Amino acid sequence: MKVRELMDTNFIVVSPDQDIVKVSMKMEKYRKFTTPVVDEEKKLVGWITSLDITRGLREGHKLVKDIMYTPKEVVSVKENDAARLAVLKASKYKVVSIPVLNDNGTVVGVIRTCDIVKTLSQLYEIKVYKIFDAMDHELKGVTWDELMEASAIVTRRETGERITAKDYEQRIKNATFGEAIWATGGLEKFFVGLIAIGELVIARKVARARK
Amino acid sequence: MKVRELMDTNFIVVSPDQDIVKVSMKMEKYRKFTTPVVDEEKKLVGWITSLDITRGLREGHKLVKDIMYTPKEVVSVKENDAARLAVLKASKYKVVSIPVLNDNGTVVGVIRTCDIVKTLSQLYEIKVYKIFDAMDHELKGVTWDELMEASAIVTRRETGERITAKDYEQRIKNATFGEAIWATGGLEKFFVGLIAIGELVIARKVARARK
Numbered sequence: 001m002k003v004r005e006l007m008d009t010n011f012i013v014v015s016p017d018q019d020i021v022k023v024s025m026k027m028e029k030y031r032k033f034t035t036p037v038v039d040e041e042k043k044l045v046g047w048i049t050s051l052d053i054t055r056g057l058r059e060g061h062k063l064v065k066d067i068m069y070t071p072k073e074v075v076s077v078k079e080n081d082a083a084r085l086a087v088l089k090a091s092k093y094k095v096v097s098i099p100v101l102n103d104n105g106t107v108v109g110v111i112r113t114c115d116i117v118k119t120l121s122q123l124y125e126i127k128v129y130k131i132f133d134a135m136d137h138e139l140k141g142v143t144w145d146e147l148m149e150a151s152a153i154v155t156r157r158e159t160g161e162r163i164t165a166k167d168y169e170q171r172i173k174n175a176t177f178g179e180a181i182w183a184t185g186g187l188e189k190f191f192v193g194l195i196a197i198g199e200l201v202i203a204r205k206v207a208r209a210r211k
Numbered sequence: 212m213k214v215r216e217l218m219d220t221n222f223i224v225v226s227p228d229q230d231i232v233k234v235s236m237k238m239e240k241y242r243k244f245t246t247p248v249v250d251e252e253k254k255l256v257g258w259i260t261s262l263d264i265t266r267g268l269r270e271g272h273k274l275v276k277d278i279m280y281t282p283k284e285v286v287s288v289k290e291n292d293a294a295r296l297a298v299l300k301a302s303k304y305k306v307v308s309i310p311v312l313n314d315n316g317t318v319v320g321v322i323r324t325c326d327i328v329k330t331l332s333q334l335y336e337i338k339v340y341k342i343f344d345a346m347d348h349e350l351k352g353v354t355w356d357e358l359m360e361a362s363a364i365v366t367r368r369e370t371g372e373r374i375t376a377k378d379y380e381q382r383i384k385n386a387t388f389g390e391a392i393w394a395t396g397g398l399e400k401f402f403v404g405l406i407a408i409g410e411l412v413i414a415r416k417v418a419r420a421r422k
Binding site for chain 1: 212232235236238239242244260261264265266269293295298301302305306307323324325327328329331332334335337341342344346348350387388389390392393398399402403405406407409410413417
């Protein structure tokens with residue numbers, strides 16, 4: 001995934017010579033805490049936040065250029081960067097948004113942490129059921145019931161919990177991937193559990209074939 | 212994971228009768244775009260953002276209570292809620308922070324989207340290598356080289372790409388889980404690939420045992 005697939009192209013911009021009173025009204029109207037400052041060619045020449053505006057209004061500054069950050073002080077990304085880079089920067093610098101530039105330095109979008117949260121959380125929200133469904137399709141000659149039976153056996157072995165195949169099926173219908181990795185103690189452990197289930201159904205299939 | 216494990220307990224609060232000029236200076240000092248408004252018992256009685264402050268300063272309002280949101284208008288979570296709920300709310304309401312309450316309605320923390328991004332991104336940043344390492348430990352009687360060989364075979368079969376076991380090993384040393392699920396087309400497909408590899412190494416192990 002590239003930055004351009006994650007960015008918001010519906011953003012506001014202001015110019016360095018704009019009056020901060022008017023800019024404050026614009027930022028309030030669009031509910032933006034931050035906005036890029038651009039020149040006539042939409043090139044990034046600064047960055048302001050609503051905290052700079054409160055200071056500017058209080059201290060009697062007039063223009064955006066009197067209160068803005070310079071481009072050197074601004075965390076930015078390129079539209080062709082990996083989206084991962086924007087995520088790491090948002091996390092590292094604790095910013096709520098990051099301007100996105102093209103190769104000419106023109107602002108083409110803004111990455112917002114709320115959009116990052118939405119995108120990242122999709123993985124966590126996948127139902128565990130879907131992973132088992134994919135596993136069931138991949139493992140030829142293994143039925144869904146056999147898969148659930150093997151899953152219950154592995155769970156009983158690992159946790160001592162008395163769980164039936166039906167209970168297991170019910171559990172994965174409700175559980176999300178995020179809950180599952182939290183419950184098992186991490187991604188690697190979750191996968192190890194699935195591998196153990198895979199091994200068991202294959203072993204039982206082989207044993208059945210030998211009969 | 213619970214909300215209390217994700218929240219920031221290092222937050223600022225303001226009171227409804229405080230002067231917004233002073234509040235603006237506090238929010239600037241601590242670089243906070245939002246802050247809970249609390250009474251003497253730290254109960255949530257409102258919420259303000261730096262955009263309310265710019266409006267308040269411009270329109271000549273004096274006190275926090277003149278410009279704040281009421282608790283009914285504020286998205287909040289409880290400290291014992293699943294962290295997942297805070298993530299879903301941040302994503303749905305596109306807010307940068309959410310106050311966290313205990314059962315008495317006292318503010319005990321704030322959930323920030325930048326912290327959510329940090330937590331959620333950890334899963335994406337796990338090295339694929341670690342998953343294979345866990346798989347290698349789980350699959351008794353299979354060596355690391357056999358696992359890499361099977362992985363290269365499955366990859367060649369699925370993609371037509373001419374990849375050796377060594378190439379594959381190098382690839383997973385650098386790749387993150389996020390990149391891997393992006394490259395394979397999603398979590399289920401990534402997992403199906405792992406199952407295919409698991410099946411192949413087991414089949415080869417069985418074949419070896421029969422010789």
